[in-house]
Amino acid sequence: MKNLARTPNDIGHAIRQARKAKKLTQKELAERSGVWQETISKVENGLSDTKLETVFDIFAALDLEIQVQGRSKGSSESFADIF
Amino acid sequence: MKNLARTPNDIGHAIRQARKAKKLTQKELAERSGVWQETISKVENGLSDTKLETVFDIFAALDLEIQVQGRSKGSSESFADIF
């Protein structure tokens, strides 16, 4: 399960997926990340040009991290394409 | 070379490193990414809470992508710690 991300939308998808995997509601995630539920909703749906700080706050709460890497030579599919 | 990132600062470092690796000046990167040189400077130095869109614009120009993953069990070192 590799979650490649090349757009804010991809990040939103990754977050939603991770949150669901941990069986958390947006509200719960909001509480432990310090980010509002409303904001999380918008981020997951790509409805706002989120700030880095916010994403990382959410990532921390979900125990996620990011790895920056050169674009995979072969597949050019972005995370969103998988869904 | 694993570029783990858990903070906006880590992203800045990763960008600077990738840019240098490609032997680009901030100005050149600015041109091909559509992001201002001044902004790139601030991002690389972690002087602004950059928006996701901006980071991805820069990533695209540097042919970078992101992989979202669970936090590495063993090492807890963030990208910044390597430097």
Add this chain to the structure above:
DNA sequence: AAATTTCATGATCCATAGATCATAATGTCA
């Protein structure tokens, strides 16, 4: 060392992110 290039910083302006509150829409389940 002087000139040139590269990078940093400071100010202004406009757009928008996120906090916050209220509420609507959707989903779930007894």
Add this chain to the structure above:
DNA sequence: TGACATTATGATCTATGGATCATGAAATTT
């Protein structure tokens, strides 16, 4: 179906990101 939980949306307000221009500080080159 009706109640309750979850998610989405909409408005307002404040703070700040990024465009833009100007210029200062560093680094590099000749």
